[in-house]
Amino acid sequence: MFSRVSTWLRHKPLRLSHFRSYSAPASRSDPPAKLKFIPSSGTYPKGFFTGSSHAGVKATNTRYNDIALVVSEQPCSAAALFTRNVFKAAPVHVSQTILQRRRDGFHGVVVNSGNANAVTGLEGSKHASKMASTADQCLAASFSDSIATSALPETPRMLVMSTGVIGQRLPIDPITAAIPEAYRSLGATHADWMSAARAICTTDTFPKLLSQAFTLPSNPAVEYRIAGMTKGAGMLHPNMGTLLAIICTDAKIDPASITQFLKCATDVTFNCISVDGDTSTNDTIALFANGAAAPAGADALAIPKDVSDLTSIDSTLTEDTRTFARVLTKFLTDLSHLVVRDGEGATKFITIRVQSATSIQAARRAASSISTSALVKTAFYGKDANWGRILCAIGYAPGIVDNPILEIPAGQADQVKPSETSVTLIPADASDELCLLKRGEPQDVDEGRAKQILQMEDVEILVQLNDADGAKSGSQYEATYWTCDLSHEYVTINADYRT
Amino acid sequence: MFSRVSTWLRHKPLRLSHFRSYSAPASRSDPPAKLKFIPSSGTYPKGFFTGSSHAGVKATNTRYNDIALVVSEQPCSAAALFTRNVFKAAPVHVSQTILQRRRDGFHGVVVNSGNANAVTGLEGSKHASKMASTADQCLAASFSDSIATSALPETPRMLVMSTGVIGQRLPIDPITAAIPEAYRSLGATHADWMSAARAICTTDTFPKLLSQAFTLPSNPAVEYRIAGMTKGAGMLHPNMGTLLAIICTDAKIDPASITQFLKCATDVTFNCISVDGDTSTNDTIALFANGAAAPAGADALAIPKDVSDLTSIDSTLTEDTRTFARVLTKFLTDLSHLVVRDGEGATKFITIRVQSATSIQAARRAASSISTSALVKTAFYGKDANWGRILCAIGYAPGIVDNPILEIPAGQADQVKPSETSVTLIPADASDELCLLKRGEPQDVDEGRAKQILQMEDVEILVQLNDADGAKSGSQYEATYWTCDLSHEYVTINADYRT
Numbered sequence: 001m002f003s004r005v006s007t008w009l010r011h012k013p014l015r016l017s018h019f020r021s022y023s024a025p026a027s028r029s030d031p032p033a034k035l036k037f038i039p040s041s042g043t044y045p046k047g048f049f050t051g052s053s054h055a056g057v058k059a060t061n062t063r064y065n066d067i068a069l070v071v072s073e074q075p076c077s078a079a080a081l082f083t084r085n086v087f088k089a090a091p092v093h094v095s096q097t098i099l100q101r102r103r104d105g106f107h108g109v110v111v112n113s114g115n116a117n118a119v120t121g122l123e124g125s126k127h128a129s130k131m132a133s134t135a136d137q138c139l140a141a142s143f144s145d146s147i148a149t150s151a152l153p154e155t156p157r158m159l160v161m162s163t164g165v166i167g168q169r170l171p172i173d174p175i176t177a178a179i180p181e182a183y184r185s186l187g188a189t190h191a192d193w194m195s196a197a198r199a200i201c202t203t204d205t206f207p208k209l210l211s212q213a214f215t216l217p218s219n220p221a222v223e224y225r226i227a228g229m230t231k232g233a234g235m236l237h238p239n240m241g242t243l244l245a246i247i248c249t250d251a252k253i254d255p256a257s258i259t260q261f262l263k264c265a266t267d268v269t270f271n272c273i274s275v276d277g278d279t280s281t282n283d284t285i286a287l288f289a290n291g292a293a294a295p296a297g298a299d300a301l302a303i304p305k306d307v308s309d310l311t312s313i314d315s316t317l318t319e320d321t322r323t324f325a326r327v328l329t330k331f332l333t334d335l336s337h338l339v340v341r342d343g344e345g346a347t348k349f350i351t352i353r354v355q356s357a358t359s360i361q362a363a364r365r366a367a368s369s370i371s372t373s374a375l376v377k378t379a380f381y382g383k384d385a386n387w388g389r390i391l392c393a394i395g396y397a398p399g400i401v402d403n404p405i406l407e408i409p410a411g412q413a414d415q416v417k418p419s420e421t422s423v424t425l426i427p428a429d430a431s432d433e434l435c436l437l438k439r440g441e442p443q444d445v446d447e448g449r450a451k452q453i454l455q456m457e458d459v460e461i462l463v464q465l466n467d468a469d470g471a472k473s474g475s476q477y478e479a480t481y482w483t484c485d486l487s488h489e490y491v492t493i494n495a496d497y498r499t
Numbered sequence: 500m501f502s503r504v505s506t507w508l509r510h511k512p513l514r515l516s517h518f519r520s521y522s523a524p525a526s527r528s529d530p531p532a533k534l535k536f537i538p539s540s541g542t543y544p545k546g547f548f549t550g551s552s553h554a555g556v557k558a559t560n561t562r563y564n565d566i567a568l569v570v571s572e573q574p575c576s577a578a579a580l581f582t583r584n585v586f587k588a589a590p591v592h593v594s595q596t597i598l599q600r601r602r603d604g605f606h607g608v609v610v611n612s613g614n615a616n617a618v619t620g621l622e623g624s625k626h627a628s629k630m631a632s633t634a635d636q637c638l639a640a641s642f643s644d645s646i647a648t649s650a651l652p653e654t655p656r657m658l659v660m661s662t663g664v665i666g667q668r669l670p671i672d673p674i675t676a677a678i679p680e681a682y683r684s685l686g687a688t689h690a691d692w693m694s695a696a697r698a699i700c701t702t703d704t705f706p707k708l709l710s711q712a713f714t715l716p717s718n719p720a721v722e723y724r725i726a727g728m729t730k731g732a733g734m735l736h737p738n739m740g741t742l743l744a745i746i747c748t749d750a751k752i753d754p755a756s757i758t759q760f761l762k763c764a765t766d767v768t769f770n771c772i773s774v775d776g777d778t779s780t781n782d783t784i785a786l787f788a789n790g791a792a793a794p795a796g797a798d799a800l801a802i803p804k805d806v807s808d809l810t811s812i813d814s815t816l817t818e819d820t821r822t823f824a825r826v827l828t829k830f831l832t833d834l835s836h837l838v839v840r841d842g843e844g845a846t847k848f849i850t851i852r853v854q855s856a857t858s859i860q861a862a863r864r865a866a867s868s869i870s871t872s873a874l875v876k877t878a879f880y881g882k883d884a885n886w887g888r889i890l891c892a893i894g895y896a897p898g899i900v901d902n903p904i905l906e907i908p909a910g911q912a913d914q915v916k917p918s919e920t921s922v923t924l925i926p927a928d929a930s931d932e933l934c935l936l937k938r939g940e941p942q943d944v945d946e947g948r949a950k951q952i953l954q955m956e957d958v959e960i961l962v963q964l965n966d967a968d969g970a971k972s973g974s975q976y977e978a979t980y981w982t983c984d985l986s987h988e989y990v991t992i993n994a995d996y997r998t
């Protein structure tokens with residue numbers, strides 16, 4: 001499978017020099033408070049190259065790159081998860097089709113920011129296909145003098161993503177003109193990755209890029225790498241946020257297992273963050289694995305068909321599989337947190353941990369409802385320990401209460417016992433925690449101490465649903481969500497987003 | 500049933516003069532833009548009296564009345580609907596118990612604003628009971644020299660409501676001291692009703708009070724009246740808003756039917772408004788009917804047990820029942836709109852009409868999701884016709900998409916057909932409407948005209964889910980929701996509500 005690419009590399013030395021010629025664009029100025037989240041160097045997976053260019057998708061953008069390419073020189077196994085929104089954007093439909101038709105042999109993804117190409121009718125689908133095929137043509141041009149390909153494949157080898165305003169037609173001509181330019185800029189340095197991470201941003205205030213090395217137990221001498229970029233600052237809620245995320249690794253993953261790896265890791269990371277409760281039309285998270293760091297003959301990481309819990313100790317997973325699942329989950333945790341850190345108008349990073357629930361669903365319903373409550377989020381913005389709103393949000397969570405419109409039957413309420421519920425604020429600096437409600441009884445809260453905790457950028461809300469009998473009743477399920485506060489700036493950003 | 504009260508009236512002429520002695524408190528200043536929603540006179544149901552007094556529930560409130568009483572001199576039939584929130588406030592539990600134990604013979608309700616008495620543990624329940632029994636003692640004092648009662652009834656004849664901050668203990672002593680004072684202030688003038696309507700307000704910027712006369716077809720010579728007050732400006736979402744509503748009529752309603760009357764009318768009115776998607780711990784809407792205007796021997800308005808649709812023409816309802824159901828529904832529509840008009844920080848009144856849905860649930864799911872989308876609401880605040888967000892909100896609506904956390908199965912998406920969906924802006928001034936999306940295809944929108952429409956305070960969004968085949972396929976269900984925009988002021992109000 002990998003031989004074709006080696007051939008390509010062998011035949012394209014001149015083009016490779018192009019990959020390095022990319023120079024970073026004039027960067028938007030990053031907020032000083034966010035600089036700590038922007039890496040100044042990185043370690044990137046072998047055989048992956050990134051590039052970007054300027055198409056001016058948004059008429060007001062005369063300056064910043066808004067086309068990004070992520071390309072593997074070797075064909076990859078790939079997986080992507082998409083928004084559940086009924087009004088899926090055209091690039092979502094097109095990428096889904098590509099993934100279905102072409103089970104392997106992927107080479108990466110082309111992305112535009114500035115326009116979501118969503119709810120754009122038949123023309124929108126043509127535009128998304130055109131983006132994928134234009135990117136594929138760039139690959140074809142590289143391959144043209146190799147033995148591997150001479151004609152364009154029927155199904156593009158590149159996925160496509162768009163992000164930006166919904167319901168406006170994509171300016172396709174400048175985009176198709178800019179894609180070859182992005183291709184020519186491909187490179188593998190930190191600056192190259194950073195420029196692509198910047199090009200996919202919309203209302204983001206800083207680029208979101210992470211990378212790391214890891215090893216697998218069966219052969220600790222081999223170093224693998226994983227890198228990922230993400231964007232998304234609003235219209236952001238589990239299943240999934242308005243976000244794009246692209247993760248690349250040079251580990252070797254079985255094409256039949258890669259979706260399950262991604263799904264398990266996403267479920268407890270990107271599907272547990274919320275900025276504003278709006279689930280967009282475009283959300284896409286893609287994982288590419290090209291195996292470039294794997295020694296010849298190394299087994300691909302695979303998962304038996306009947307295993308869904310990658311953390312289970314009793315499963316038949318190999319140590320390598322288990323290790324990679326842990327690495328991927330931790331990596332997606334860190335990457336997804338960057339999105340929350342840049343939540344539109346966010347001033348706080350709020351961790352919501354719900355414990356001693358009677359089921360994982362109950363824990364997630366409670367955590368999700370808190371994470372989307374406008375009143376909880378404005379209170380945190382105001383540094384106000386208005387914890388009654390936390391309880392309130394648990395108490396009306398769909399699935400915890402019955403709901404005739406959703407046809408959720410009555411009798412759900414036993415998931416939460418008000419008289420057994422406790423709420424505690426956990427400060428970020430490991431100083432003493434502050435109990436607000438203990439088994440249904442409000443505590444005499446030191447408001448000064450509460451204010452002190454709420455001054456911190458990072459705060460954790462710990463909710464115990466069955467504080468009394470967690471251990472003995474088996475009410476031991478828990479869920480963790482991450483969200484930000486709701487500020488004046490959120491309103492400012494979204495009241496006039498299109499201009 | 501009504502004889503006891505006549506006795507009471509006969510024995511209490513002096514006390515009745517007290518009822519008129521009430522003088523309006525120093526009023527908060529009402530916003531000039533809202534004056535058109537505040538009636539300067541009214542026509543109130545016979546036999547109902549209202550009063551208010553100052554307890555200083557909130558320490559910072561040294562001036563405004565925060566205790567309200569609504570009392571019928573005759574025993575009433577009564578119904579109340581309550582929040583579905585699991586963390587029901589103490590007054591909700593206490594009122595539910597009173598309604599269950601005492602099937603009739605109600606005399607009204609006592610309300611405090613400034614503190615919701617919610618999530619306040621065992622002490623909170625005692626406080627709510629104390630409020631109800633204190634109010635009942637006032638009645639008992641009135642009855643003391645009559646033949647009807649000499650001892651306090653085991654179950655109070657007064658319901659109890661609280662509204663305000665959650666999770667703080669109620670200052671019960673000032674409240675129990677203020678209730679008799681409110682009782683002494685009872686009166687039946689417009690000023691009396693208005694002062695009670697003001698006393699139940701929290702973050703409301705204007706009092707919400709409506710009244711009207713109506714007749715029933717069987718005896719058009721008899722004039723009945725209905726009056727109601729409501730409050731609630733935030734933590735407000737169907738099932739139900741953070742609101743209190745008290746509706747009184749001098750029509751005669753069968754105690755066994757009154758709950759169904761209220762339920763049917765609430766379902767398409769107060770359960771179809773949203774300010775911020777938070778469903779509070781305290782929501783209560785109560786209907787009292789004392790029959791004081793009904794001629795002797797008149798039949799009580801009743802509903803057969805098996806009828807749930809009061810608008811159905813094929814049903815066995817009498818013309819009187821049908822007429823009253825219409826009057827009540829229209830009255831609750833108008834009353835509920837006042838709450839939206841005063842949504843926290845609201846600058847717009849947005850009607851969301853979803854048509855040609857395949858079921859009433861699909862219509863309501865779509866309308867509800869639009870009405871709570873932070874992105875739709877900030878766009879309207881910014882007068883930005885960002886209609887893609889409307890489609891987006893429909894597309895992720897729980898119940899329209901599958902949801903593993905809510906255990907909503909896949910296969911729901913056929914409720915919405917993107918290629919058959921149309922969206923139109925309907926201006927409030929009956930000028931030309933503006934089609935934004937027609938059967939899945941975005942229209943070339945005149946942005947100037949869109950801005951013009953969005954300058955208006957009232958805007959309607961019309962969504963047709965199956966525009967092509969509504970008539971022929973039977974996709975003819977519709978739902979109407981009402982909401983407001985999300986503004987900077989909402990954040991300001993809620994970031995520091997407790998101080």
